[in-house]
Amino acid sequence: MSIHSMAASHAAGKGSEPDSVFAVVSRVREAQKQPDADQIVDGSIGAIFDEKGQFSILPVVNELYRQLTPDDLMNYATITGSPEFLQAAIDYTFQGFQPAGTIAKAVGTPGGTGAIRSMIYNYLNNGETVLIPDWYWAPYKTIAEENQRRAETYTMFDEDLKFSTTDLKAKVKALLQKQDNVLVLFNTPGHNPTGYSMSLEDWSDLIPFFKACALETGKHIVIGLDMAYVDYCGDPIEARRFLGMFKDLPENLFVAIAFSMSKSFLVYGMRSGALIGFSTSAEIMNDFSNIHSFSGRGTWSNGSRGAQQLLAKIVRDPALTARANKERQALAQLVIDRANIFVREAAEAGLRILPYFGGFFITIPAKDPKALAKKLEEEKVFLVPMAKGIRLAVCAVPKSKMPGLAGRIKKAMDAIEG
Numbered sequence: 073m074s075i076h077s078m079a080a081s082h083a084a085g086k087g088s089e090p091d092s093v094f095a096v097v098s099r100v101r102e103a104q105k106q107p108d109a110d111q112i113v114d115g116s117i118g119a120i121f122d123e124k125g126q127f128s129i130l131p132v133v134n135e136l137y138r139q140l141t142p143d144d145l146m147n148y149a150t151i152t153g154s155p156e157f158l159q160a161a162i163d164y165t166f167q168g169f170q171p172a173g174t175i176a177k178a179v180g181t182p183g184g185t186g187a188i189r190s191m192i193y194n195y196l197n198n199g200e201t202v203l204i205p206d207w208y209w210a211p212y213k214t215i216a217e218e219n220q221r222r223a224e225t226y227t228m229f230d231e232d233l234k235f236s237t238t239d240l241k242a243k244v245k246a247l248l249q250k251q252d253n254v255l256v257l258f259n260t261p262g263h264n265p266t267g268y269s270m271s272l273e274d275w276s277d278l279i280p281f282f283k284a285c286a287l288e289t290g291k292h293i294v295i296g297l298d299m300a301y302v303d304y305c306g307d308p309i310e311a312r313r314f315l316g317m318f319k320d321l322p323e324n325l326f327v328a329i330a331f332s333m334s335k336s337f338l339v340y341g342m343r344s345g346a347l348i349g350f351s352t353s354a355e356i357m358n359d360f361s362n363i364h365s366f367s368g369r370g371t372w373s374n375g376s377r378g379a380q381q382l383l384a385k386i387v388r389d390p391a392l393t394a395r396a397n398k399e400r401q402a403l404a405q406l407v408i409d410r411a412n413i414f415v416r417e418a419a420e421a422g423l424r425i426l427p428y429f430g431g432f433f434i435t436i437p438a439k440d441p442k443a444l445a446k447k448l449e450e451e452k453v454f455l456v457p458m459a460k461g462i463r464l465a466v467c468a469v470p471k472s473k474m475p476g477l478a479g480r481i482k483k484a485m486d487a488i489e490g
């Protein structure tokens with residue numbers, strides 16, 4: 073046979089590299105069949121597992137979902153999402169920090185992933201580039217490439233591992249020279265894979281910068297906020313405070329937020345989220361609803377009705393909201409407790425890690441991440457190798473397995489790097 077693929081030229085070779093996370097997950101599954109499976113430290117997957125290694129849920133979500141009527145569960149959602157769901161997504165996202173004088177709208181999507189797809193597709197032309205940090209969630213690049221766009225990275229931390237906007241600003245300026253549209257994607261707070269949360273100071277530096285760029289060039293600039301981990305970064309209200317800073321924006325500077333139910337309600341598999349935008353212009357917001365609804369119709373049609381009904385029910389009922397918050401907060405504290413053990417021991421062991429403030433992951437920079445991950449796997453420690461480091465999913469590793477882990481990683485690193 074001389075034909076090896078029936079794909080059109082733009083699709084040729086796609087998907088030949090295995091997903092780095094799921095490759096580790098499948099090796100963990102193999103290791104779990106061995107007699108010493110209790111020795112495994114599984115820091116690969118981005119879902120919360122409790123201290124007994126059980127998949128964690130919010131019990132209130134489980135109860136409510138099972139009480140939904142067949143119609144609520146199985147009928148179609150509308151293309152945009154039900155009005156109750158859209159309002160709930162907006163209220164839940166801002167929690168009091170919607171910038172004054174703005175109109176907010178939402179369009180339902182399958183998870184935050186769908187919202188990010190809608191941003192990348194609709195705010196960039198074919199062949200244009202989305203700007204992301206050099207430590208990034210791999211699907212950003214996949215989504216860009218799948219939609220015939222590109223992803224370019226900026227250096228997120230300086231040599232002292234402090235967040236830096238120097239390269240980010242330079243790359244924005246350079247893109248403004250080349251493109252009509254600039255989309256910059258931020259995953260904050262609780263960035264995956266590092267756990268970095270941008271501070272109010274970071275935003276007081278960046279918002280005026282973006283405003284000036286918009287006013288000077290007249291080009292379309294979109295700040296994309298991926299807030300998947302916002303509820304796992306200390307006080308969830310404080311974690312949203314930065315949203316109130318996006319006020320008095322020029323017309324050509326827009327903020328789009330990817331809201332995800334996956335982590336906030338621990339319903340990863342239900343595939344529910346929304347793209348949320350806000351502006352002082354009713355016209356811009358009508359256009360926002362139109363373009364993203366059309367885009368949804370042309371890709372996944374609509375979201376998951378059951379998950380949408382669930383969010384609407386919880387957010388409009390203060391008692392249910394309080395229960396969900398309490399249950400989530402207990403799990404968020406568990407993740408933070410695990411992270412605290414690791415961060416403290418890393419400092420003691422002299423293991424350099426990227427600044428962690430919350431979220432599901434901690435990252436350890438490494439010269440040869442693949443070799444380090446392989447060496448650790450020999451000791452049954454499963455972490456995800458990335459381009460410049462390895463990622464530890466603190467959401468998945470019980471506290472009992474945290475002590476000594478930083479030291480083991482440091483030892484393995486010293487053996488490799490000398």
Ligand SMILES: Cc1ncc(COP(=O)(O)O)c(C=O)c1O
Pocket residue numbers: 118182183184185186209259264298300331332333334340344345
């Ligand atoms: C950085 C980041 N953004 C967005 C998501 C969105 O997930 P979902 O599509 O399940 O809402 C995830 C999930 O792992 C993530 O890690």
